[in-house]
Amino acid sequence: MTPFDYARATDRPEALRLGAVADTAYLGGGTNIVDLMRERIATPTRLVDVTGLPAEIVETEGGGLLIGAAVRNTALAEHKLVRGRYPVLARAILAGASAQIRNMATVGGNLLQRTRCSYFYDADGSRCNKRAPGTGCDAREGFNRIHAVLGASDACVATHPSDMCVALAALDAIVHLDGAGGPRTLPFDALHRLPGDRPDQDTSLAPGELITAVELPPLAFAATSTYRKVRDRASYAFALVSVAAAVEMADDRIADIRIAFGGIAHKPWRATKAEAVLRNGAATRQAFLDAAAAEFADARPLRDNGFKPALATRTLAAVLASLTMGDAA
Known part of the structure; x- marks a missing residue:
């Protein structure tokens, strides 16, 4: 591990001042950044501990929730308003990692965790454009069972590992930031980037910018939502495919819907x-299959992950059946 300085921020202005120094990283629970430093994937010269910043979950005037970035994952999953109004988020958090990791991990850190691609972690033996831009991507011709089938590029086929983030994408969450340019907000879908030719740039954050909170908008039908994760084993495994969905029904038709995929x-x-296929249409299995076909029309599977579009299709159909028909299949 590369030697580094450590500082603990007592408030947001101090965190921003300390974080403005080059080669600085913010430290939440440390469940990802510390691993990356041990493997020499991340080499910050300073860590700024932000776990002392406010860790509150407060109701907004419109009936949404504002979640402090320092809130622990366990506290978020167990919060009464989250479980009642946004069950998809609570279930996504509980599907990820172990209880010990959830007790340590923070909301802000979860949003910033990096891929678990084995080639990304193999600093001594593998080419990885995300780790070292311009060196190549060994995953494309290597063992790529867990890798991307949508939105990938010649430079990178890695997948985002978070379960929580899939639920937040489906809920149209808003990310609150602060930095040298002052406070700003981002739609959740604009936070993370597709790889293009710069897969080393995971997010749209500016240098030194700090995630301060995540806002859940008041979405009444989010109470009818769920998360399903398909993985190789039942515990402590990342998703091969996951689905977060919320549905509003009007009689037997889908009045509105939110869907996000992980893995x-x-x-x-x-x-x-x-x-778009499902909105204002009938809630039938054929409609669910047609919707998945539309989403995966541009899928580009690799040698080992050609099963993913079909698996995602079946998972989506099962999730939507459970939400619209009470079908537990």
């Missing part, structure tokens, strides 16, 4: 094409 792209994948 299929470089970022949490908001399924706008599938939503």
Whole structure:
């Protein structure tokens, strides 16, 4: 591990001042950044501990929720208003990692965690454009069972690992930021980037910019929502495919809908094409299959992950059946 300085911020202005120094990283629970430093993937010369910043969950005037970036994942999943109004978020958090990691991990850190691609972590033996731009991507011709089928590029086929972020994408969350340019907000879908030719740039954050909160808009039908994760084993495994969905029904028709996929792209994948097929239509299995076909029409599977579009289709159909028909299948 590269030697580094450590500082603990007592408030936001101090965090921003300390974070403005080059080669500085913010430290939340440390469940990802510390691993990256041990493997020499990340080499910051200073860590700024921001766990002392406000860790509150407050109701907004419109009936949404404002979640401080320092809130622990466990506290968020267990919060009464989250479980009642946004069950998809609570279920996504509980599907990720172990209880010990959830107790440590923060909301801000979860948003910034990096891919778990094995080639990204293999600093001594593999080419990785995300780790070292311009060196190549060994995953494209290597073992790529867990990799992306949508939104990838010649430079990178890695997937985003977060479960929480898939739910936040489906809920149209808003990310609150602060930095040298002052406070600003980003739509959640604009936070993470597709790889293009710069896969080393995971997010749209400016240098030294700090995530301060995540806002959940008042979405009444989010109470009818769920998250389903398909993985190789039942515990402590990242998603091969996951689905977050919320549905508003009007009689037997889908009045409105939100869908996001995990495990299929470089970022949490908001399924706008599938939503467009389903909105104002009948809630039938054929409609669910048609929606998935529209979303995956541009899929580009690799040698080992050709099963993902079909798996995602079946998972989406099962999730939507459970939300619209009470079908537990």
